[in-house]
Amino acid sequence: MPDPAPPHMPAGDFRNLAAQTAAWLTGYWERVEHLPVRSLVQPGDILRALPEHAPETGQPLPATLFDDLDRIILPGLTHWQHPSFFAYFPSNISAPAIIGDLLSAGLGVQGMSWITSPACTELEMRVLDWLGEAIGLPNAFLFRGQGGAVIDGTASEAALGMLLAAKRRALRVFPRDGQRAAAQRLTIYTSTQSHSSIIKAAMIAGLALDAEDRKQLRLIETDSNYAMRPDALADAIRADLADGLIPTFISTTLGTTSSTANDPLDAIASAVRSTGATPWLHVDAAHSGAAFICPEHRAPLRGLEHFDSFAFNPHKWLLTNFDCNCLWTRSPRDLIDAMSITPEYLRNQATDSGAVVDYRDWHIPLGRRFRSLKLWLVMRHYGLEGLRAHIREDIALTQLFESLVRADSRFEVVTPRTVNLICFRLAPRPGENPAATDARNKALLDQVNATGMLYFTHTVLPGIGGAPPRYVLRMAIGGVRTEERHVREAWTAIASAAS
Amino acid sequence: MPDPAPPHMPAGDFRNLAAQTAAWLTGYWERVEHLPVRSLVQPGDILRALPEHAPETGQPLPATLFDDLDRIILPGLTHWQHPSFFAYFPSNISAPAIIGDLLSAGLGVQGMSWITSPACTELEMRVLDWLGEAIGLPNAFLFRGQGGAVIDGTASEAALGMLLAAKRRALRVFPRDGQRAAAQRLTIYTSTQSHSSIIKAAMIAGLALDAEDRKQLRLIETDSNYAMRPDALADAIRADLADGLIPTFISTTLGTTSSTANDPLDAIASAVRSTGATPWLHVDAAHSGAAFICPEHRAPLRGLEHFDSFAFNPHKWLLTNFDCNCLWTRSPRDLIDAMSITPEYLRNQATDSGAVVDYRDWHIPLGRRFRSLKLWLVMRHYGLEGLRAHIREDIALTQLFESLVRADSRFEVVTPRTVNLICFRLAPRPGENPAATDARNKALLDQVNATGMLYFTHTVLPGIGGAPPRYVLRMAIGGVRTEERHVREAWTAIASAAS
Numbered sequence: 001m002p003d004p005a006p007p008h009m010p011a012g013d014f015r016n017l018a019a020q021t022a023a024w025l026t027g028y029w030e031r032v033e034h035l036p037v038r039s040l041v042q043p044g045d046i047l048r049a050l051p052e053h054a055p056e057t058g059q060p061l062p063a064t065l066f067d068d069l070d071r072i073i074l075p076g077l078t079h080w081q082h083p084s085f086f087a088y089f090p091s092n093i094s095a096p097a098i099i100g101d102l103l104s105a106g107l108g109v110q111g112m113s114w115i116t117s118p119a120c121t122e123l124e125m126r127v128l129d130w131l132g133e134a135i136g137l138p139n140a141f142l143f144r145g146q147g148g149a150v151i152d153g154t155a156s157e158a159a160l161g162m163l164l165a166a167k168r169r170a171l172r173v174f175p176r177d178g179q180r181a182a183a184q185r186l187t188i189y190t191s192t193q194s195h196s197s198i199i200k201a202a203m204i205a206g207l208a209l210d211a212e213d214r215k216q217l218r219l220i221e222t223d224s225n226y227a228m229r230p231d232a233l234a235d236a237i238r239a240d241l242a243d244g245l246i247p248t249f250i251s252t253t254l255g256t257t258s259s260t261a262n263d264p265l266d267a268i269a270s271a272v273r274s275t276g277a278t279p280w281l282h283v284d285a286a287h288s289g290a291a292f293i294c295p296e297h298r299a300p301l302r303g304l305e306h307f308d309s310f311a312f313n314p315h316k317w318l319l320t321n322f323d324c325n326c327l328w329t330r331s332p333r334d335l336i337d338a339m340s341i342t343p344e345y346l347r348n349q350a351t352d353s354g355a356v357v358d359y360r361d362w363h364i365p366l367g368r369r370f371r372s373l374k375l376w377l378v379m380r381h382y383g384l385e386g387l388r389a390h391i392r393e394d395i396a397l398t399q400l401f402e403s404l405v406r407a408d409s410r411f412e413v414v415t416p417r418t419v420n421l422i423c424f425r426l427a428p429r430p431g432e433n434p435a436a437t438d439a440r441n442k443a444l445l446d447q448v449n450a451t452g453m454l455y456f457t458h459t460v461l462p463g464i465g466g467a468p469p470r471y472v473l474r475m476a477i478g479g480v481r482t483e484e485r486h487v488r489e490a491w492t493a494i495a496s497a498a499s
Numbered sequence: 500m501p502d503p504a505p506p507h508m509p510a511g512d513f514r515n516l517a518a519q520t521a522a523w524l525t526g527y528w529e530r531v532e533h534l535p536v537r538s539l540v541q542p543g544d545i546l547r548a549l550p551e552h553a554p555e556t557g558q559p560l561p562a563t564l565f566d567d568l569d570r571i572i573l574p575g576l577t578h579w580q581h582p583s584f585f586a587y588f589p590s591n592i593s594a595p596a597i598i599g600d601l602l603s604a605g606l607g608v609q610g611m612s613w614i615t616s617p618a619c620t621e622l623e624m625r626v627l628d629w630l631g632e633a634i635g636l637p638n639a640f641l642f643r644g645q646g647g648a649v650i651d652g653t654a655s656e657a658a659l660g661m662l663l664a665a666k667r668r669a670l671r672v673f674p675r676d677g678q679r680a681a682a683q684r685l686t687i688y689t690s691t692q693s694h695s696s697i698i699k700a701a702m703i704a705g706l707a708l709d710a711e712d713r714k715q716l717r718l719i720e721t722d723s724n725y726a727m728r729p730d731a732l733a734d735a736i737r738a739d740l741a742d743g744l745i746p747t748f749i750s751t752t753l754g755t756t757s758s759t760a761n762d763p764l765d766a767i768a769s770a771v772r773s774t775g776a777t778p779w780l781h782v783d784a785a786h787s788g789a790a791f792i793c794p795e796h797r798a799p800l801r802g803l804e805h806f807d808s809f810a811f812n813p814h815k816w817l818l819t820n821f822d823c824n825c826l827w828t829r830s831p832r833d834l835i836d837a838m839s840i841t842p843e844y845l846r847n848q849a850t851d852s853g854a855v856v857d858y859r860d861w862h863i864p865l866g867r868r869f870r871s872l873k874l875w876l877v878m879r880h881y882g883l884e885g886l887r888a889h890i891r892e893d894i895a896l897t898q899l900f901e902s903l904v905r906a907d908s909r910f911e912v913v914t915p916r917t918v919n920l921i922c923f924r925l926a927p928r929p930g931e932n933p934a935a936t937d938a939r940n941k942a943l944l945d946q947v948n949a950t951g952m953l954y955f956t957h958t959v960l961p962g963i964g965g966a967p968p969r970y971v972l973r974m975a976i977g978g979v980r981t982e983e984r985h986v987r988e989a990w991t992a993i994a995s996a997a998s
Contacts, residue, residue: 006818006889007881008979009594011525018521019514021598025605026510039617043854046621052643054629058882061595065876069602076618081607088615088844091866093607095508096560099520103568105600105820106524108580108592116587118538119575122545130553144551153652154864164703171708179708184679196842197865203837204663204863206705209670209678211840257844315866319505321604322866338702341710343695344959345587345756345973355542364703364863365653366696367590367814367821377564382506383557390505460843474844480507 007058017062018102024066028074029081029481036452037082039075046076083481084454084490089257089287089421090478094319096381100374101321111368114356115348121357124151124372127379131314132328134384135292138305141328148332150362151324151371155286156197158311158327159251161363163188163201165334166249166280166308172337184216187240188249188279191228191263192219192462193256195284216245224464225416226261228252230271237275247277252307254300255288258459258474259415259423262288266303273306280334281307286325290317291395291419294388300418317420317478319390320378324371336361390480394420397487398477404491410498414461414472422475423461426498434463438471445473447497454490506557516561517601523565527573528580528980535951536581538574545575582980583953583989588756588786588920589977593818595880599873600820610867613855614847620856623650623871626878630813631827633883634791637804640827647831649861650823650870654785655696657810657826658750660862662687662700664833665748665779665807671836683715685747686739687778690727690762691718691961692755694783715744723963724915725760727751729770736774746776751806753799754787757958757973758914758922761787765802772805779833780806785824789816790894790918793887799917816919816977818889819877823870835860889979893919896986897976903990909997913960913971921974922960925997933962937970944972946996953989 009017049072080091111120128149129142139145152158170186171179188207190198199217202208207216218236223229237247250272252263269281283304289312291297304310309329314320329335340361342351350356360366382390398420405411405424412427426444428437445458456476460469477487508516548571579590610619627648628641638644651657669685670678687706689697698716701707706715717739720731736746749771751762768780782803788811790796803809808828813819828834839860841850849855859865881889897919904910904923911926925943927936944957955975959968976986 004884004888006892007885009880011528014594014597015518015521015525017594017598018601019518021601021605022514022517025602026514028605029510038614041617043613043617043849043852044621046618047625050622050625052628054626054633054878055882056884058878058880058885061598061876061880063879065879073618073622076616076621077606077608078614078616080609080616088609091607091609093604095513095516098513098601098604099516099560101604102517102520102597102601103524105592105597106520106527107576108590108820109576110579110587110590110821114542115537115577117575117577117579118540118542119545119572122543122575123549123572126546126549127553129551134553154866156864160703160863176708180683180714183705183708196840196845200838200840200863203840204659204703206682209675209682215679257842321607322609322868323864339699341695341699341702343756345956346695350542353542364659364699365655365822367653369821377560379553380562380564381508381557381560383554385503385555386506386557389503393505457844 007060009060020062020066024069032079032082035074035079035082037085037455038078038449038452040452041076046072078455081479081481083479083483083486085479086454086456086475086477086490088457089316089476091315091322092317092319092478092480093321094378094480096377097319097321097374100377104370104373107370109370111370112360112366113346113348113351113358115350120370121359123376124359125357127372127375128326128328130379131326131375135289136295136298136301137310137328140330141310147328147330148357149326149328150359152327152363153323153325155195155284155311155313155325156200157363158325159197159282159284160201160204161327161335162280162282162309162329163205163249164338165331167205168338169280169334170246170248182246185244185246186248187216187218187245188251189218189220189233189236189247190251191222191253193222193226193258193261194251194253195257195286198251222261226256226259226461228263228268230264230267233268234271234275237272237277241275241277247279249280249282251282251284254283254285255419258461260288260418260421261415262300262418265300265307269303269306280309283307283310285310285312287313287316288419290314291391293318293384294391297419314375318387319382319480320375324375332362339363394478397482397484398422400484401475401477401487401491408495414470420476420478423472424475425470425472434468441471441473444494444497448493451493453493506559508559519561519565523568531578531581534573534578534581536578536584536954537948537951538577539951540575545571577954580978580980582978582982582985584978585953585955585974585976585989587956588815588975590814590821591816591818591977591979592820593877593979595876596818596820596873599876603869603872606869608869610869611859611865612845612847612850612857614849619869620858622875623858624856626871626874627825627827629878630825630874634788635797635800636809636827639829640809646827646829647856648825648827649858651826651862652822652824654694654783654810654812654824655699656862657824658696658781658783659700659703660826660834661779661781661808661828662704662748663837664830666704667837668779668833669745669747681745684743684745686715686717686744687748687750688717688719688732688735688746689750690721690752692721692725692757692760693750693752694756694785697750721760725755725758725960727762727767729763729766732767733770733774736771736776740774740776746778748779748781750781750783753782753784754918757960759787759917759920760914761799761917764799764806768802768805779808782806782809784809784811786812786815787918789813790890792817792883793890796918813874817886818881818979819874823874831861838862893977896981896983897921899983900974900976900986900990907994913969919976922971923974924969924971933967940970940972943993943996947992950992952992
């Protein structure tokens with residue numbers, strides 16, 4: 001063998017380093033509260049702090065690792081685990097999920113086909129049945145009800161997969177030499193408030209030339225609560241049918257990104273049915289899906305039995321580290337048909353027999369980690385009761401924040417609270433120009449965020465009844481380390497800045 | 500606040516559990532050698548060993564965790580880290596990479612935009628410049644040379660991204676109302692030996708109806724070494740140009756999945772140039788890219804300066820845990836144009852100024868982990884010297900295996916070895932029917948794999964000069980724990996089975 005041997009780390013050193021890393025992390029979680037939530041570095045600062053070239057000679061870890069993390073990396077982080085991080089949506093981590101990821105990394109198996117590690121496939125099937133049942137999905141979405149489910153990286157990938165499955169199903173009825181022409185007639189529908197990933201999926205799938213192209217994509221108007229209007233959807237479908245188009249895919253949202261509005265599933269299903277069209281009906285519940293673990297929050301699911309697929313992210317608000325998007329569908333066959341290719345080097349007896357699930361055909365990537373481990377450990381450690389307690393705690397904190405906003409007449413709550421997000425703003429002064437109101441709110445946001453004490457973000461919501469769009473402040477409360485005092489302190493900071 | 504509180508794990512318990520998990524993992528790495536490489540379970544065995552429903556009440560970890568791992572999970576694993584795992588391609592793990600993933604999990608930041616954690620973006624930029632330089636990429640592919648790079652999950656996603664960038668670039672020259680029609684005329688090219696993900700990318704992007712559709716996709720013939728034939732490529736392009744089509748994307752391979760053949764980049768670039776077409780030229784070096792860390796293995800890169808993009812997976816053979824695909828391109832702008840959508844809730848000053856990289860526009864997912872940490876730690880710990888030592892050790896072991904095969908007249912080596920894969924088989928007996936030779940090889944593979952002592956796989960390679968396709972055995976040698984004795988034992992097992 002050639003010299004020198006590669007410097008693999010001895011087992012004992014790894015155990016020590018893992019322990020040191022765990023200790024550094026718990027130290028970080030302890031002190032993160034005292035760091036500015038949003039990074040204060042300027043573009044290029046971190047780049048300049050790092051050597052320009054890779055080291056020729058290695059320096060066995062840990063060496064200066066923890067110093068470098070403290071000195072170079074931490075100042076460049078926006079701390080999503082800070083108890084006063086109220087921006088975007090939460091990105092929960094938990095000890096059981098971290099241990100699950102550590103196991104996945106250390107086992108180092110690939111779950112692309114059943115045969116490449118049967119447990120990687122079958123544990124995923126089982127925990128997705130667990131979780132689907134736990135959030136109240138219809139039996140037809142579960143493996144035990146002849147549906148199926150898969151862990152993807154993100155809701156974006158899930159939506160793209162469902163769009164491709166819908167496309168496949170719609171084209172199948174045409175003779176093969178007519179499918180290309182038919183593909184130009186497929187239309188997809190989502191609301192003006194749905195996530196940007198739906199437009200992106202249309203672009204990737206070749207149904208939109210760019211983000212502005214509306215030839216095959218309809219953005220349906222929303223009502224005064226920013227939920228999709230079923231009547232407007234039905235009108236759009238009817239108009240398209242009249243034009244000889246083929247309504248193929250409808251992506252609804254439970255919990256829109258801007259304001260956590262819920263599209264009315266039951267009314268949407270009825271409206272679609274009334275047109276005679278039979279598009280694929282998808283639910284993107286990326287954030288709000290976590291709330292359905294509590295029976296008292298499941299009202300938005302009414303009508304889901306008429307839908308084809310449902311996705312949500314335990315990696316947002318359900319204590320399971322990113323990435324973990326769960327996608328359920330009653331029609332795995334359409335997804336597999338849209339994705340499947342079996343080259344010779346992946347053929348094997350188990351696959352050929354048809355007796356197993358090969359997850360490589362359920363999404364874009366071929367390789368896949370053992371991601372179900374973290375979901376398994378989270379559900380074992382917390383139990384459904386523990387998960388519900390987590391959601392209920394955050395909703396109670398959000399109600400507290402809402403009551404504080406409502407008690408201050410300078411502010412207004414802009415949309416009805418559905419889960420753990422408050423959309424609010426400084427209310428317009430009598431006779432104030434809408435642009436001036438927006439500017440005051442933007443100034444407030446910038447001023448508070450600049451303190452580093454907390455971090456929250458904004459959105460712009462369409463005006464209602466012909467009014468201009470409104471610049472709105474978003475306060476999302478779902479951090480694992482967020483306590484009542486952080487919410488009260490956040491409000492104090494916001495209220496004083498308003499003075 | 501409502502009762503009960505969610506049972507978050509106390510910091511001390513997490514540290515203990517992390518230490519226990521690290522110890523269980525090092526124990527696993529120690530004993531994995533004595534487990535059957537390929538799982539022996541039957542479909543459904545693992546499913547049946549798991550409870551049907553999620554627990555209502557949590558059981559704080561570890562409880563029975565390690566017992567369950569030993570009892571339920573391990574028997575269901577095909578052990579990719581087993582020293583006698585020679586199947587597919589390796590899926591290296593290393594201690595520094597695992598620690599990097601542990602840090603990423605524990606920090607729990609999101610890197611979708613620069614502002615959401617500047618260090619997550621800038622460390623990625625820096626280590627990709629390090630690695631690109633270290634494997635000999637042209638400067639124009641690096642950030643410092645006005646190119647750019649990104650960590651994706653898999654080479655499949657990288658190829659899809661490049662196809663979309665190519666499509667965008669090709670359509671841009673048409674007036675907007677002509678782009679849909681033009682999209683029907685775009686053609687893409689790859690060899691018959693390229694990875695299945697290229698066809699899958701064409702299906703996802705709407706350029707192929709299914710895996711059989713060849714209206715916009717050409718599979719170019721290969722030579723007797725299974726490398727793409729530049730003359731056949733040029734012919735296909737010329738024919739398409741004559742038909743009014745638009746050659747848009749060529750995906751070449753360095754290190755094909757079946758036999759690690761290298762497409763001749765320089766000759767391909769010349770051949771394309773001779774046609775007058777200007778398609779996007781991509782290199783998929785998913786597996787073999789790791790070898791380019793050694794200067795003596797860089798000959799296949801000749802001509803890369805004429806290409807637009809290059810991707811490889813440190814998660815295969817370069818000691819960096821899955822997932823870590825690195826994609827470099829000289830034209831990030833085309834990729835961003837194909838992917839970019841900036842909704843209001845993601846707008847921020849840094850992005851609006853154009854001074855930063857927002858990686859969400861470089862791929863399909865929006866959310867992203869801090870994956871550069873593991874690559875950083877691998878390069879720091881091993882140094883370029885250590886990484887080269889790892890590659891050289893595996894190549895030496897592969898040369899050893901090759902010499903053993905060549906010394907046994909019952910066997911033949913089927914394709915020239917380029918890196919760490921030997922394609923070989925029981926040689927045809929005089930007058931033997933090709934199907935009978937295939938059957939003997941398949942029987943040999945099944946018999947050896949059934950022992951559980953080692954695991955290797957097969958492929959089917961096209962026959963040369965009108966000969967029928969051949970069933971070929973693949974021996975890929977790249978495991979971190981693989982030593983000379985494992986290679987010798989593997990050969991002994993194969994040779995005895997042949998008797």
